[in-house]
Amino acid sequence: MKVSLNQKILSRNDQIAQQNREFFAQNGILCLNVISSPGSGKTTLLARTIRYLGDRLKVGVIEGDIRTDHDAQRIRETGAEAVQIETEGACHLSAEQVAAALKVMDAASKDIIFIENVGNLVCPSAFDLGESGRVVLLSVPEGDDKPAKYPGTFAGANIILVNKIDLIDYIPFRLERVLADIQAVNPEATILQVSAETGQGFDAWCDWLVSYRAAVSK
Numbered sequence: 001m002k003v004s005l006n007q008k009i010l011s012r013n014d015q016i017a018q019q020n021r022e023f024f025a026q027n028g029i030l031c032l033n034v035i036s037s038p039g040s041g042k043t044t045l046l047a048r049t050i051r052y053l054g055d056r057l058k059v060g061v062i063e064g065d066i067r068t069d070h071d072a073q074r075i076r077e078t079g080a081e082a083v084q085i086e087t088e089g090a091c092h093l094s095a096e097q098v099a100a101a102l103k104v105m106d107a108a109s110k111d112i113i114f115i116e117n118v119g120n121l122v123c124p125s126a127f128d129l130g131e132s133g134r135v136v137l138l139s140v141p142e143g144d145d146k147p148a149k150y151p152g153t154f155a156g157a158n159i160i161l162v163n164k165i166d167l168i169d170y171i172p173f174r175l176e177r178v179l180a181d182i183q184a185v186n187p188e189a190t191i192l193q194v195s196a197e198t199g200q201g202f203d204a205w206c207d208w209l210v211s212y213r214a215a216v217s218k
């Protein structure tokens with residue numbers, strides 16, 4: 001019984017995800033689902049990315065949190081449009097919640113829409129939102145064992161950002177182990193070392209955004 005119920009929920013989610021995907025394709029929007037543990041730096045990364053891109057690309061952000069609109073406020077401080085979804089306990093965003101946010105936002109005018117998923121390395125990766133790609137963050141203070149412990153999330157990423165790289169000299173963190181464990185589950189993923197605090201690695205990250213957008217819209 002449990003299995004069939006799960007299948008029904010996923011199939012409704014997948015239907016709406018498909019509608020979201022068509023909306024993004026019709027409007028030439030790159031939509032990226034940003035997934036990581038709580039506090040690994042998603043909002044800091046997005047705010048710095050928006051400032052770094054400046055007028056080059058028009059960005060909107062859908063923020064998912066269990067409670068508060070703090071992250072949407074932080075994004076709005078950059079001048080970008082942000083819509084907050086409070087999931088009230090759910091550990092991930094659904095395609096339906098994203099569809100509702102797209103109706104509130106001036107979505108069609110955007111070049112890139114980032115969806116900051118609820119901080120969690122398990123549930124978000126099981127739900128298609130209609131995105132064109134997945135960005136997974138792993139921050140240095142979380143520890144170098146996370147790709148091995150949560151392989152499903154890392155396997156689904158198009159790009160993996162090792163964030164808080166500015167802390168690598170202060171915390172035991174074997175980068176070689178992280179790279180090897182990612183290679184084992186996802187040899188295709190691009191891996192970049194960044195610091196959302198200092199801006200290290202942002203040239204490469206924003207170059208990737210531009211080239212991935214071009215590749216997806218072909």
Ligand SMILES: Nc1nc2c(ncn2[C@@H]2O[C@H](COP(=O)(O)OP(=O)(O)OP(=O)(O)O)[C@@H](O)[C@H]2O)c(=O)[nH]1
Nearest residue numbers: 037038039040041042043044119163164195196197
């Ligand atoms: N040293 C350092 N601190 C960082 C970096 N990126 C983010 N932080 C800090 O990490 C903390 C959490 O950052 P957030 O951007 O709120 O993390 P988040 O992933 O959005 O968190 P949730 O939305 O709660 O899941 C803040 O104190 C940031 O200033 C970084 O690259 N280096």
Ligand SMILES: [Mg+2]
Nearest residue numbers: 042043071116
């Ligand atoms: Mg956040």
